[in-house]
Every structure is written in structure tokens, then in C-alpha cells.
Amino acid sequence: IIPKRSRRDKDLYELTGAVMEGWLRHLPDGGAYAVISKELSDVPKDMEHPSESHKELVEKGYLLFAHLKNEPETAEGRAKAFGTFSSNLTDAIQKRPDETKEAFELRKVWSKQQMDQLRQWFVECGEFEAGLKVDMEGKQSVADLLFSALPDTDLSKGIEKLASEPSYFAPVQQPENAVASLRLHFSLNPAMSERYKEIYTLTKPVAEQIIQRDKEASDEVKAARVEFSNLLLKIMTESVDVGVVDLFADLAPSGDHHNLLLGVRCSGQDSITEALKVFPKTEKDVEFTADVAEVEGVKIHQLKLTKNVGASLKEFYGETAGTIYFGVGPEAFWVASGDNSLEHLKATITKVRTAEKGESDNVLASVHVQALPLVKLLDGMATEEGGLDLLEEMRKRGLLAPKAEAAKEEKKDDKKGEESKDRTQRRQQRTQQLQNFKWRPIALEELAKQDGTFDLEFKRTSEGTLTGKATSSEGLLRTLGALIAV
Structure with a gap:
């Protein structure tokens, strides 16, 4: 993204480049907020501060939030816009050098399935709200989610089936x-x-x-x-x-x-x-x-x-x-x-x-995980004599790429110039680092101090509406932090 400052408005920047074209406005609050939009009209000089325009979400204590509201009248425009996006993405799918024609065809169809599902969610969505906050008293992170479908859509009918069956x-x-x-x-x-x-x-x-x-x-x-x-x-x-x-x-x-x-x-x-x-x-x-x-x-x-x-x-x-x-x-x-x-x-x-x-209890999905017993089991299976390392076994069966595959990609990209070569080398290094990362000892050390839990529930709460909550305990957050810090 290439930002270009406006000569007439010191807080306004035009954004160009391959990633996004649009506008960015710094708000006069010491630089804490900036607003980005594809339309200049969305970021006027006298625009309301996000803490006021989204006061209800700010008062909920969210550190990060997103809110979207759609009207039925704009569904056709969303469908057209998503159709263009989906076509561009599908057309960009190319056969990999080491991929069979059958695997390529499967990957294309699977991508189309994902696009079709995303299209329905995007076009038939009436309201979407997501927020993340930290519950200091409960010593956990909390993520809230709300999804409401437009009335009389297939998506709304699917949600209502939860109530009947x-x-x-x-x-x-x-x-x-x-x-x-x-x-x-x-x-x-x-x-x-x-x-x-x-x-x-x-x-x-x-x-x-x-x-x-x-x-x-x-x-x-x-x-x-x-x-x-x-x-x-x-x-x-x-x-x-x-x-x-x-x-x-x-x-x-x-x-x-x-x-x-x-x-x-x-x-x-x-x-x-x-x-x-x-x-x-x-x-x-x-x-x-x-x-x-x-x-x-x-x-x-x-x-x-x-x-x-x-x-x-x-x-x-x-x-x-x-x-x-x-x-x-x-x-x-x-x-x-x-x-x-x-x-x-x-x-x-x-x-x-x-x-x-x-x-019906109206529950679409629920998950509970207690981390320490599971990590301890995986570590024991992988390290004991004659044990089973699941990732290595999957590589042996061809279900995961072998560790040497990154090196093969490096040779194929050598002729694309120094810039391409550097990108390939960095990608190879990241791949090898992830493959060789010994995460279990770090996780065990942290979880032994304080076990980590994760809970999620996503359910129908009213007509055409799903709400969800995901909580991660302090022990899990500290463990993830330790793994990221390595």
C-alpha cells in the first residue's frame, strides 16, 4: 500500500497499490485512531470519532471490534460485487508444478465450495458484530459474536431449522x-x-x-x-x-x-x-x-x-x-x-x-478443551521408545508435505531474479523453522504452572440470529504468548 498525503488536508492520505486503493484519515486525538475506507465520502474532515459513533461497543470494553449492518435493498449489489471478487480469486488458482491434474481439479472445486459459502454469508447477512475484550476479574479473554441473517433468505431458514429439529x-x-x-x-x-x-x-x-x-x-x-x-x-x-x-x-x-x-x-x-x-x-x-x-x-x-x-x-x-x-x-x-x-x-x-x-437447545457448535492432559499425551506418544509422532506419521503417509519439499521449491525459483529468490529463501526458512519448532516442551512448562482451557458456544438466540462466545483462560493465553515469543 502506497500512502500519499493530501496537500490541502494534512490528516488525509490517498492509498494506492496492489493491495488496496482508498483513503486513510488520521483523527485529531494524538494519533490513536485512523480510519480507512475505499470511499472518500466515508472519511470527511469533520467525521465523528469512532469512540462516539461506536459508543455502545466501546462501552462493552472491547479492545478490538467490528460491526456491519446490511439492508435487503443492497443484497443485489453485494451479490454482484462478490461475484466479481470470487471470479478473480478462482481465475487466479493455478496448477502447481508438483500437483496432479486430479488434485488441481479437487482444489479448484473445494475453493468454489468455500466461495459459495462465503457468498451466502456475505450477501444474506443482515448484521454482523464481533468484539474481543479481556476480563481482568475472571482472568480470561472473551470474544463475542453476533450474526443475523436477512429475513426470508435461505440462510435465515437454515438457522431456523435449529429451533425445529x-x-x-x-x-x-x-x-x-x-x-x-x-x-x-x-x-x-x-x-x-x-x-x-x-x-x-x-x-x-x-x-x-x-x-x-x-x-x-x-x-x-x-x-x-x-x-x-x-x-x-x-x-x-x-x-x-x-x-x-x-x-x-x-x-x-x-x-x-x-x-x-x-x-x-x-x-x-x-x-x-x-x-x-x-x-x-x-x-x-x-x-x-x-x-x-x-x-x-x-x-x-x-x-x-x-x-x-x-x-x-x-x-x-x-x-x-x-x-x-x-x-x-x-x-x-x-x-x-x-x-x-x-x-x-x-x-x-x-x-x-x-x-x-x-x-432443540439451538446450539450450532460448542467446544471445550483442557490443554495440559492433551499436550502431555501427545508429548509422551512422540518421545517414548517406539512412540508415535502424528506429524511425522502424516508426512510418511503423504498427508503432509515432506520437510525437503521447501528446498525443491527453492531450486525451481532460482531463475526468477534476485528479488524472487530472496522471497523464496525467506519462505523456505519460515517453513523449516515451523517444521522443526519444538513447541511441546514450552507448552508443557507453561501449562504445568497453570492449565489452560478454551470454551466456545455458538447458538440461535432469536429468529434468524446466532450469537456466540469464546473464552480463553489465563493459562492458555500465557502459553500462547510463550510460544509466540520464541
Whole structure:
């Protein structure tokens, strides 16, 4: 951005350049505020100070805030403007030198899906408000969010569906002492559903290409992984017709250990069972046992690791750490592992399957995370003898770029001139620094002093309106600060 000061107005600057063209005005308050807009008329010399024009938000104590209000009459103009923006962005997507044509096509369609979703939010939004503040008394940061859709839009109708349809898993209450907990419940509109089906179809050859990259796997193992991947994509494609994303996951203490319980609405139950039978062929030391139990029409199967799973997992989940139970029912798929997990799974299935349909709690999403137990588990798994470093394992499977890939990009850019070469070298250095960054010891040291928690809830509070709140505890903020400071 190139600023050029006005000769007639010392506080006004014209902005030009590739990033943005517009106007900036310094306000006469000692330089604490500046206002930027694409229109000169938005920044007149006698404009009202933001602390007055946004007095209501300032009085809420926000350190940072944003507010947008749209009218139905301007929706057509927003749609036209976003269409131009989306087309320019889509046209700029180019095939990478090391990218297959199938992967490129998938990336383009995925980008279009994201643009379509952003377009709906932008065009059909009536009001948006976000604010961040620090609660000194509670020793936490608080982020507030409000999103209101224009009346009689598809977005408004989707929000209202939350009020009419409760989550299938509504009877499952979040454990008070959960280490981690997740709830998601929102509808899919028809256009979004069809795009997801297209994405899953395009993912099939790309997934096979990724599987074939694993040089350590035999041809038999690769063939099994391709079959397993195809079954998963078939399940996901069929599940789109459910018309809703509805799932929960709880990781909570159980005695001296923990257990994990997950449930998700889906279709394709026969394919799920077939995928579970195929899975032992994709990995070493895995045994499958079908029909170990049945409750309320849900068949429960078992996958068991026959080798030592490591001290960290046993300490966290108990002696049954290597055993995972899968429930396959007519409306949902279940996963359970850890201490007392089979009994917990059966009890929860019974509770959900026998409960009377109640009213919706209007919650679109909720998240709870207690950081220290999770970081401690990840660190133990990565550092113990024969342990598992998840990032390294993903690189080996082709799910993440190998560490040497940044160096390959450097060679390809050598001929683009010194400026391009310098940019490439800096990018390479940043990539390598991030890949080699030892974040776990720093996080463990800080979290041991004061554990960190994160909580978020996003729910429908009135017709066509969603409100949310996210809180981060002092321990988490101090840990993030320590990681950034390195």
C-alpha cells in the first residue's frame, strides 16, 4: 500500500497499490485512531470519532471490534460485487508444478465450495458484530459474536431449522470434567449437499495417489488402503443425504484414566461394517471382531491392537487402550475407547435410542478443551521408545508435505531474479523453522504452572440470529504468548 498525503488536508492520505486503493484519515486525538475506507465520502474532515459513533461497543470494553449492518435493498449489489471478487480469486488458482491434474481439479472445486459459502454469508447477512475484550476479574479473554441473517433468505431458514429439529444426540450431556468436548449440529442446503458429493467424487483418485506415495507399504497394503478409502468416501457421499451435520465427541476422566465417546449421524451402515472388516489389512497388528455386543438395534464391533500401544496411551486410557469399539446403527455411527468404554457406549446408545424427542437447545457448535492432559499425551506418544509422532506419521503417509519439499521449491525459483529468490529463501526458512519448532516442551512448562482451557458456544438466540462466545483462560493465553515469543 502506497500512502500519499493530501496537500490541502494534512490528516488525509490517498492509498494506492496492489493491495488496496482508498483513503486513510488520521483523527485529531494524538494519533490513536485512523480510519480507512475505499470511499472518500466515508472519511470527511469533520467525521465523528469512532469512540462516539461506536459508543455502545466501546462501552462493552472491547479492545478490538467490528460491526456491519446490511439492508435487503443492497443484497443485489453485494451479490454482484462478490461475484466479481470470487471470479478473480478462482481465475487466479493455478496448477502447481508438483500437483496432479486430479488434485488441481479437487482444489479448484473445494475453493468454489468455500466461495459459495462465503457468498451466502456475505450477501444474506443482515448484521454482523464481533468484539474481543479481556476480563481482568475472571482472568480470561472473551470474544463475542453476533450474526443475523436477512429475513426470508435461505440462510435465515437454515438457522431456523435449529429451533425445529433437535440434535439426535441431545440426550447426551457434556461431562462437567471433560478434557475435550465437541458438539456440531447444522443443516446442509441442497446446493451445498450437491457440491460435497462432487468433492467426494473428485477426492477418490487423489486419495489413491496419496496412498501410493507411501514407499514403506506393500502393494497388498496399498490396495487395502485404497479399498478402505473408497468405502469411507461412499459412506460420506451417502451421508450427505441425511441433510444435517450432527455429531458429538467427549473425552473425559473415568476412574484413574479416561475414555473417548463419539457419535455421528450418517448413512451407509453396510459400507461402515465392510470398511471395519477391511481396516486390519491396511495396518499391522490389528484384529477385527464382529458383533461383540448389540444394544437397541446397534451392532457393536471391536478393533484391537495386538502390539504394545505404549506407556503414554496406557496411562491415559488404561489397560484397554488398544481396544476400540464401533457401534453401527440405523441412524448413527459410534466410537468408544478407553477405561470402561464398552459399558459407557452401551449405556449412551440406550439413552439416545429410548429417549423421547425433546426441544432443540439451538446450539450450532460448542467446544471445550483442557490443554495440559492433551499436550502431555501427545508429548509422551512422540518421545517414548517406539512412540508415535502424528506429524511425522502424516508426512510418511503423504498427508503432509515432506520437510525437503521447501528446498525443491527453492531450486525451481532460482531463475526468477534476485528479488524472487530472496522471497523464496525467506519462505523456505519460515517453513523449516515451523517444521522443526519444538513447541511441546514450552507448552508443557507453561501449562504445568497453570492449565489452560478454551470454551466456545455458538447458538440461535432469536429468529434468524446466532450469537456466540469464546473464552480463553489465563493459562492458555500465557502459553500462547510463550510460544509466540520464541
